[in-house]
Amino acid sequence: MSKNMVDLPLAQSYLRKILTAILSTQEQQWLNDKHELLTTNPEKGDFHLTFSAVSRFIQSRPMELAAAEREAADDICAGWRPYLWTTDRTCRVYFLSLCTPDAADVGMAFIKDVFDTADMKEQVAIFSALPILPNPEAFASLAVEGLRTNMAPVFDSVALDNPYPKTFFGEAAWNQLFLKAAFMGRPLYRIEGVAKRANAELSRMILDYVHERWSAGRDVSPEIWRPTTGLLNDEHREALEKLRASEQELQRVAAELVLSGNEQPLTMDGQEWTWEKIGRAQEGITAGNA
Amino acid sequence: MSEGKKWKWIDPHVHMTSRTTDDYQAMADAGIVAMIEPAFWLGQARTEVGSFKDYYSSLVGWERFRASQFGIKHYCTIGLNSKEANNEALAEEVIDLLPKFVLKEGVVGVGEIGYDDQTKAEDKYYRLQLELAKKVNLPVQIHTPHRDKKSGTIRSMDVSEEHGLDPTWVIVDHNNEETVKEVLDRGYWAAFTIYPFTKMGNERMVEIVKEYGSERIMVNSAADWGISDPLAVPKTARLMLERGISEADVHAVCYQNALEAFGKSGQIKEEDWSGEEGIDQRALFNGNSVLRGGQKPQVDDPNIVIN
Ligand SMILES: [Zn+2]
Numbered sequence: 001m002s003k004n005m006v007d008l009p010l011a012q013s014y015l016r017k018i019l020t021a022i023l024s025t026q027e028q029q030w031l032n033d034k035h036e037l038l039t040t041n042p043e044k045g046d047f048h049l050t051f052s053a054v055s056r057f058i059q060s061r062p063m064e065l066a067a068a069e070r071e072a073a074d075d076i077c078a079g080w081r082p083y084l085w086t087t088d089r090t091c092r093v094y095f096l097s098l099c100t101p102d103a104a105d106v107g108m109a110f111i112k113d114v115f116d117t118a119d120m121k122e123q124v125a126i127f128s129a130l131p132i133l134p135n136p137e138a139f140a141s142l143a144v145e146g147l148r149t150n151m152a153p154v155f156d157s158v159a160l161d162n163p164y165p166k167t168f169f170g171e172a173a174w175n176q177l178f179l180k181a182a183f184m185g186r187p188l189y190r191i192e193g194v195a196k197r198a199n200a201e202l203s204r205m206i207l208d209y210v211h212e213r214w215s216a217g218r219d220v221s222p223e224i225w226r227p228t229t230g231l232l233n234d235e236h237r238e239a240l241e242k243l244r245a246s247e248q249e250l251q252r253v254a255a256e257l258v259l260s261g262n263e264q265p266l267t268m269d270g271q272e273w274t275w276e277k278i279g280r281a282q283e284g285i286t287a288g289n290a
Numbered sequence: 291m292s293e294g295k296k297w298k299w300i301d302p303h304v305h306m307t308s309r310t311t312d313d314y315q316a317m318a319d320a321g322i323v324a325m326i327e328p329a330f331w332l333g334q335a336r337t338e339v340g341s342f343k344d345y346y347s348s349l350v351g352w353e354r355f356r357a358s359q360f361g362i363k364h365y366c367t368i369g370l371n372s373k374e375a376n377n378e379a380l381a382e383e384v385i386d387l388l389p390k391f392v393l394k395e396g397v398v399g400v401g402e403i404g405y406d407d408q409t410k411a412e413d414k415y416y417r418l419q420l421e422l423a424k425k426v427n428l429p430v431q432i433h434t435p436h437r438d439k440k441s442g443t444i445r446s447m448d449v450s451e452e453h454g455l456d457p458t459w460v461i462v463d464h465n466n467e468e469t470v471k472e473v474l475d476r477g478y479w480a481a482f483t484i485y486p487f488t489k490m491g492n493e494r495m496v497e498i499v500k501e502y503g504s505e506r507i508m509v510n511s512a513a514d515w516g517i518s519d520p521l522a523v524p525k526t527a528r529l530m531l532e533r534g535i536s537e538a539d540v541h542a543v544c545y546q547n548a549l550e551a552f553g554k555s556g557q558i559k560e561e562d563w564s565g566e567e568g569i570d571q572r573a574l575f576n577g578n579s580v581l582r583g584g585q586k587p588q589v590d591d592p593n594i595v596i597n
Contacts, residue, residue: 045389045390048389048390049389049390049393052390052391052393052394052395053393055394055395055396055557056393056395056556056557116343116347117343117346117347117387117390117391118347118351119347119350119351119354119394119395119396120350120351120354120355121395122394123351150352150355151351151352151355
């Protein structure tokens, strides 16, 4: 069974609609022309040129979507967040959604060919498009390859605010995604599916990583503990006891949340805490230090 | 150099692929805000078209990202260099590859192209690339030969005109005292490479600006894998100021003219490094590095003369 996550025509018309709302008349004209070109007998090379030329014809700016449109995106594909994108990125995802062939192997060859000569923002757009493309399972190895990049925006486009990995990554790839995101200091609450994809092996790896950091006298983000919930051994408990005595509030909250054994919000000192709230607070601290 | 004035420089020809992070740091500290990396020869001849593909990808990908971590905007020109044009079987494949790259973001020209030994093959691929530049509306960055320089430079311009290119869209690079007059007279941009031993020294550069002024003249380092100096632009700027060239002229040859010439691509704009950072740029800095640029030109090296 093909695990198509979404209704592709619905996703296409959604992208078209949010682009129309924000693009200038001139940009829309260009988009119309290229839509025409790419959907009626395009010649070899037309896709590559159009895909690259987006940066020359669509001025990059945030999409600025209203709440209703954010929800609409989530209805099409849970966890899909075009509201965090820029106009050029959205436009490229739209072109990919129009042109990726239906058959899995041909589709994969097409995406691989575009990816092969893609610049950074083009790679970002490719990874952002994966969840809505036909036969999304065909792209898992490409997405895993995306985690090996040293370009943070490319890594983020796979790992953060993208529902693709939680559905299509095997356990080993998932664990690498989570640990590498932690290692790179990325905001872990923006990884889709952290609770759902928790596993004993990852829980062990997290503990090793924390011990390694502590030995080196370095902190770890309180967020890192989340996937250990319900998967604790004695060593975990020992470490979490230390964490409960931490001077940092977020570390103490994280310890209590893990030890509660579930994902339910927790009240501490009159405040209600969730992992997302810890993540947002931690993100504020990290940004403040930069 | 006037204290407190925030000088900014552009190096419109530098091969950062061959340089270290220390160089990036020093360039950022010296006030270089933007750089252009022309595609060129890597010292070792390539034997497969895939090597070119990955090289071009790194110019629009990894190298740009690396520069961004030092707060420097990185642009590039894409082309098949004259040396490797002599491997005709390979050159054919590379020519087919170029359209996939020339319209990518931050590609400000077709370059560096032109003549090396002035062979028939070099001529063929130079012409094909002039046509490509015309087709996609991009400036051309011309590498002029080391040997038989003057006639090679004249020939580069003759052929460019034969293909109908507007001289104001063409940057003729690696000029010297012998070539500059004709290049300027014919309406081209004249770029000078301050490169120890083999190209121009910067004391000679000072004299050229004294004689020809600053119109359509620009300075670059062409720093690469050889003994070269990535601070050639700020050092030359300082030397020019010390030797009585006006601030306006120094600004023109070490910043503004490069911006205007390559700006015709629509891909390099002052807003890219000054004023508000766009959302994408903020993403690039990734919270772990500092945005620089706009500092005083801090050249610590007491010896600013490059011979
Ligand atoms: Zn060069």
